[in-house]
Amino acid sequence: DAEWGTAIEPEAIRAIAKKTQPVKLIAIVHAETSTGVQQPIEPVSEIAKEFGALLLIDCVTSLGGIPVKADEWEADILYSGTQKCLSAPPGASPITLSEKAVQALSERKTLPNTWYLDLQKLEAYWDNRRAYHHTSPISMLYALHRALAITLTEGLENRWQRHERNGKALQKGLEALGLVLHAKEAVRLPVLTTVRIPEAVDGDLIKSELLANFSTEIAGGLGNLKGKIWRVGLMGESSTADNVLFFLSAFGLLLRKHGFKADVTAALESAAETLNV
Amino acid sequence: DAEWGTAIEPEAIRAIAKKTQPVKLIAIVHAETSTGVQQPIEPVSEIAKEFGALLLIDCVTSLGGIPVKADEWEADILYSGTQKCLSAPPGASPITLSEKAVQALSERKTLPNTWYLDLQKLEAYWDNRRAYHHTSPISMLYALHRALAITLTEGLENRWQRHERNGKALQKGLEALGLVLHAKEAVRLPVLTTVRIPEAVDGDLIKSELLANFSTEIAGGLGNLKGKIWRVGLMGESSTADNVLFFLSAFGLLLRKHGFKADVTAALESAAETLNV
Structure with missing residues (x-):
C-alpha cells in the first residue's frame, strides 16, 4: 500500500x-x-x-x-x-x-x-x-x-513525446487555473491527470456540464478519492494541443461560472508555452 | 454422454x-x-x-x-x-x-x-x-x-422459418448429391448441418478448394468426428436460398472433380422444391 x-x-x-x-x-x-x-x-x-x-x-x-x-x-x-x-x-x-x-x-x-x-x-x-x-x-x-x-x-518515440508534451501542457495549465494536482510531480503520468476538486465546488456538476455543454467527458475519483478528484485522460488520438487548449478554456469557464476564480488567460498562456504555440 | x-x-x-x-x-x-x-x-x-x-x-x-x-x-x-x-x-x-x-x-x-x-x-x-x-x-x-x-x-418467427426452410433445403440437396447426413433426422439442426465425408474423398482438400475457388468456408469435425464429417453453417444473414443453391452447385462440382459422382441436378431440384423456387 x-x-x-x-x-x-x-x-x-x-x-x-x-x-x-x-x-x-x-x-x-x-x-x-x-x-x-x-x-x-x-x-x-x-x-x-x-x-x-x-x-x-x-x-x-x-x-x-x-x-x-x-x-x-x-x-x-x-x-x-x-x-x-x-x-x-x-x-x-x-x-x-x-x-x-x-x-x-x-x-x-x-x-x-x-x-x-x-x-x-x-x-x-x-x-x-x-x-x-x-x-x-x-x-x-x-x-x-x-x-x-x-x-x-507516427513512430513510437514521437508518440511518447506527443503524450509527454500535451500532458505537461495540460498540467501546467491546470495549475495556472489555480488548481492542485493530486499525483506527486516526480511520478505524474502524462496520459491521465488527477486534479483535486476545490472546496465549495461541486465536482459532479462540473463533470456533467462539461459533457452536456462541451461534449467532453472526464471521470471522478474511485475508492478513497471518490468525490475528491477529477481524472482527465489525454490518450492516443485525443492527446492533441488543440484538445489541451480547448479543455482548459471550457473547464476554466465552468469553474468561474460556479464561483471558482480560475485565471483562464494564465492557464492558456502556460499551456501554450509548453506546447510551443 | x-x-x-x-x-x-x-x-x-x-x-x-x-x-x-x-x-x-x-x-x-x-x-x-x-x-x-x-x-x-x-x-x-x-x-x-x-x-x-x-x-x-x-x-x-x-x-x-x-x-x-x-x-x-x-x-x-x-x-x-x-x-x-x-x-x-x-x-x-x-x-x-x-x-x-x-x-x-x-x-x-x-x-x-x-x-x-x-x-x-x-x-x-x-x-x-x-x-x-x-x-x-x-x-x-x-x-x-x-x-x-x-x-x-424481419420478425423472430419469420427468421426461424427462414432458417428452417433453408436448412431443410440444404439437407435435402446434400442427400440428393448422394451424401449421408450425420445427425439423426429427428434432432437435426437447420443452422448447422453435419455431412459424412464419403470414403475415398479427401475432406480437407474439398474444404480448402471450396474456400480458394468459391470463397466459401465450411468446417471439419472435432474430437471423435475429426476427419469424418464436414460441418456446414447456415446462420443469420448467410441463411439464404441463393446460398443454398450456390453451395450445392459448388460442393457438387468439387465432389465430381475428385471422383465422387454427385448428382448436382438432382440436388438443385430437391433443394428448389423445399425452397419453393
Missing part, C-alpha cells in the same frame, strides 16, 4: 517480499489510472530477480503513450488494453509472456478453474497446434491492427 | 441425477455445433425441476435461428453469442439469469477465483449501482444493437 498519489516504494515491496518468501509473483501497475501515478518499474524488476519471482506488469494505460520496455524490464507477464493510448475500441487485451512464465503455467499443480482465461489453453490456440479455444473477436483484431499501423506510422 | 449425432436421452440425465443427488445444476447445449444436433429442452427442464437443480442452457448457436424460450423452459442461466444466428461480429455473450440463479450466486460460499467472469461483480455493473467492473466493448454493443434491430424488423 502507498498513499494514493505517490508511487509504491521499492523498499516497501522488498520488505513484504522478505516476510513472505518464497515469492512466486510480483504484480505491479505501470500507469495507475485511479491516482495518475507512473510507477518506476526498474527497481521492482530488480526485486523480482532478487527473490526469483515472476514479474507481472499491468500496462493497460501506458502502452502506446509512455515507454513500455517489456524486455529491458524482464517482464514475465505484461498486458495492456486496446482502448487507452492505442485508441482502438475497447474489447481486447494484448498480452505477452516470457518463457519462464509459460513454463510456470505448464508446471502449475492446481489447474485454473476458469476456461475463459486459461492461458495454457489459449497458448494452444496461437502456437502451431492452432487448437480451437474460442471464436476470436475479429473486428477487434482488425481495429487493433489498424491502430498499431497508425502508431508505427 | 450420447452417441455423437443423437440427442442426450432425458432418461440418461435422470439416471445420473438420481445417482448424484443433491444436484445443484444441470447444463445442456441447445444447438450442438460439433454434431449438428438440436437438443429438446423441455424434458431436461422437467428433470431440473424434479431435482431442484438450476438449469443452464448454452444457446450460442440457436439464438435468432431457432426458437429459444428462456421463460417457458424456466432457464436459470441462458447465454448465447453474437456471431452465430444474430450475424453480429464475435466478441460478446448475451446472458440472462433467473432470480433463483442470482440468489444462488449471492449465497455461494466459495467465491469465484476469476474476476473476469465474476457474475456478481458484473451484476453491480448493470444494476442501479452502476459500479465499474471493466471497460465495455462499446463497438460490440452498437453492432449487437443493430443486429437485434435487423432481427426484430
Whole structure:
C-alpha cells in the first residue's frame, strides 16, 4: 500500500517480499489510472530477480503513450488494453509472456478453474497446434491492427513525446487555473491527470456540464478519492494541443461560472508555452 | 454422454441425477455445433425441476435461428453469442439469469477465483449501482444493437422459418448429391448441418478448394468426428436460398472433380422444391 498519489516504494515491496518468501509473483501497475501515478518499474524488476519471482506488469494505460520496455524490464507477464493510448475500441487485451512464465503455467499443480482465461489453453490456440479455444473477436483484431499501423506510422518515440508534451501542457495549465494536482510531480503520468476538486465546488456538476455543454467527458475519483478528484485522460488520438487548449478554456469557464476564480488567460498562456504555440 | 449425432436421452440425465443427488445444476447445449444436433429442452427442464437443480442452457448457436424460450423452459442461466444466428461480429455473450440463479450466486460460499467472469461483480455493473467492473466493448454493443434491430424488423418467427426452410433445403440437396447426413433426422439442426465425408474423398482438400475457388468456408469435425464429417453453417444473414443453391452447385462440382459422382441436378431440384423456387 502507498498513499494514493505517490508511487509504491521499492523498499516497501522488498520488505513484504522478505516476510513472505518464497515469492512466486510480483504484480505491479505501470500507469495507475485511479491516482495518475507512473510507477518506476526498474527497481521492482530488480526485486523480482532478487527473490526469483515472476514479474507481472499491468500496462493497460501506458502502452502506446509512455515507454513500455517489456524486455529491458524482464517482464514475465505484461498486458495492456486496446482502448487507452492505442485508441482502438475497447474489447481486447494484448498480452505477452516470457518463457519462464509459460513454463510456470505448464508446471502449475492446481489447474485454473476458469476456461475463459486459461492461458495454457489459449497458448494452444496461437502456437502451431492452432487448437480451437474460442471464436476470436475479429473486428477487434482488425481495429487493433489498424491502430498499431497508425502508431508505427507516427513512430513510437514521437508518440511518447506527443503524450509527454500535451500532458505537461495540460498540467501546467491546470495549475495556472489555480488548481492542485493530486499525483506527486516526480511520478505524474502524462496520459491521465488527477486534479483535486476545490472546496465549495461541486465536482459532479462540473463533470456533467462539461459533457452536456462541451461534449467532453472526464471521470471522478474511485475508492478513497471518490468525490475528491477529477481524472482527465489525454490518450492516443485525443492527446492533441488543440484538445489541451480547448479543455482548459471550457473547464476554466465552468469553474468561474460556479464561483471558482480560475485565471483562464494564465492557464492558456502556460499551456501554450509548453506546447510551443 | 450420447452417441455423437443423437440427442442426450432425458432418461440418461435422470439416471445420473438420481445417482448424484443433491444436484445443484444441470447444463445442456441447445444447438450442438460439433454434431449438428438440436437438443429438446423441455424434458431436461422437467428433470431440473424434479431435482431442484438450476438449469443452464448454452444457446450460442440457436439464438435468432431457432426458437429459444428462456421463460417457458424456466432457464436459470441462458447465454448465447453474437456471431452465430444474430450475424453480429464475435466478441460478446448475451446472458440472462433467473432470480433463483442470482440468489444462488449471492449465497455461494466459495467465491469465484476469476474476476473476469465474476457474475456478481458484473451484476453491480448493470444494476442501479452502476459500479465499474471493466471497460465495455462499446463497438460490440452498437453492432449487437443493430443486429437485434435487423432481427426484430424481419420478425423472430419469420427468421426461424427462414432458417428452417433453408436448412431443410440444404439437407435435402446434400442427400440428393448422394451424401449421408450425420445427425439423426429427428434432432437435426437447420443452422448447422453435419455431412459424412464419403470414403475415398479427401475432406480437407474439398474444404480448402471450396474456400480458394468459391470463397466459401465450411468446417471439419472435432474430437471423435475429426476427419469424418464436414460441418456446414447456415446462420443469420448467410441463411439464404441463393446460398443454398450456390453451395450445392459448388460442393457438387468439387465432389465430381475428385471422383465422387454427385448428382448436382438432382440436388438443385430437391433443394428448389423445399425452397419453393
